[in-house]
Amino acid sequence: ETVQIAATPVDVDWEFENWSGDTEYVEDPQSATTIVTMPDNDIALTANFDFVSVDDTHDIELSVYPNPARDKFYVESNEMIKQIRVIDISGQVIKEIAVDALNAEINVNNFKTGVYFMQIHTGEGVITERVQIAR
Numbered sequence: 001e002t003v004q005i006a007a008t009p010v011d012v013d014w015e016f017e018n019w020s021g022d023t024e025y026v027e028d029p030q031s032a033t034t035i036v037t038m039p040d041n042d043i044a045l046t047a048n049f050d051f052v053s054v055d056d057t058h059d060i061e062l063s064v065y066p067n068p069a070r071d072k073f074y075v076e077s078n079e080m081i082k083q084i085r086v087i088d089i090s091g092q093v094i095k096e097i098a099v100d101a102l103n104a105e106i107n108v109n110n111f112k113t114g115v116y117f118m119q120i121h122t123g124e125g126v127i128t129e130r131v132q133i134a135r
Helices: none
Strands: 002-006 014-021 033-037 045-051 062-065 072-088 093-107 114-122 125-133
Touching: 062 114, 062 125
Parallel strands: none
Antiparallel strands: 002 033, 014 045, 062 072, 072 093, 072 114, 114 125
């Protein structure tokens, strides 16, 4: 039996990269929509996505500090900040904050130590900063 599968990103900041796992049953592992020929046993497939950022941000002045941080990050911008997302290294959105100000404070006290991406959305575009939590 064959089935069609499709991988769809949750938002425009992610782009399909490929399928991994039991790809010998996948017609085209490089296509987000493809056909799988099902064997008699279970198989495991993972849709892999790559983070892409919008680079229309040349007029935005942005500061994220301290970096690394222990408990809080502060974000300051010359453009109105609309939203901030904190994304872990695997691409999962860990925290999402609606802002509507030129500055914001992000509490990361309950986050694990490690590297994260902070996606700052303004009216002029999106800037992604690599941040680190160290304790």
